Amino acid sequence: PCICTGGCGKTTLAKLLFNRLAPQFQHSALIELQHDERIGSQQVTSLLKQLGAEGFREGSPAGILLQKAQDYVRDKAVLIVVDNVWTPNQLDELLPRSFGQGSRIIITSRCSGPPHSEWWQKVCRDFPHS
Numbered sequence: 078p079c080i081c082t083g084g085c086g087k088t089t090l091a092k093l094l095f096n097r098l099a100p101q102f103q104h105s106a107l108i109e110l111q112h113d114e115r116i117g118s119q120q121v122t123s124l125l126k127q128l129g130a131e132g133f134r135e136g137s138p139a140g141i142l143l144q145k146a147q148d149y150v151r152d153k154a155v156l157i158v159v160d161n162v163w164t165p166n167q168l169d170e171l172l173p174r175s176f177g178q179g180s181r182i183i184i185t186s187r188c189s190g191p192p193h194s195e196w197w198q199k200v201c202r203d204f205p206h207s
Contacts, residue, residue: 087185088160094183095158102181104128105156108171112163116170118142124171128155139170147173154179162186 092107099105106127108120121142122135130149133142154177162168162184172182 091160102156107158110161153177158183
C-alpha cells in the first residue's frame with residue numbers, strides 16, 4: 078500500500094505504476110474511489126469490465142458481481158490498482174479474496190494507523206492463491 082496525506086502524489090504514482098505494469102498482465106484494472114464511497118454494483122461492474130470479464134449482468138447485486146469477479150480471477154495473474162481507499166470495508170466489498178499466481182494489488186490511502194491495527198491487517202492481508 079501507499080499511504081500518505083492528501084496532495085503528496087498517491088494518485089499520480091498509482092496511475093504511473095498502473096500504466097507501466099499493466100502491459101505485463103493479461104488482465105488489469107484501475108479503480109479510483111471517492112471519499113468514503115460505498116462500494117456497490119457500479120464499482121464491481123467497472124472492475125469486471127476492465128479485467129475483461131464477460132457473461133455478467135450489469136445492475137446485478139454487488140455480492141453476485143463480486144462472486145463473478147472471484148470466479149474470473151481465480152486462475153489469472155491480474156494487476157488491480159485501487160486508489161483512494163478510506164476504509165477496509167471498501168476493499169472487502171470490491172476485491173475478490175484470491176487471485177492467480179503472480180497477481181499484484183496496489184492500494185493508495187490517506188488512512189494510517191499502527192501496524193497491528195485492524196486497518197493495516199485488512200489492507201496488508203496476504204491474498205491466498207487458488
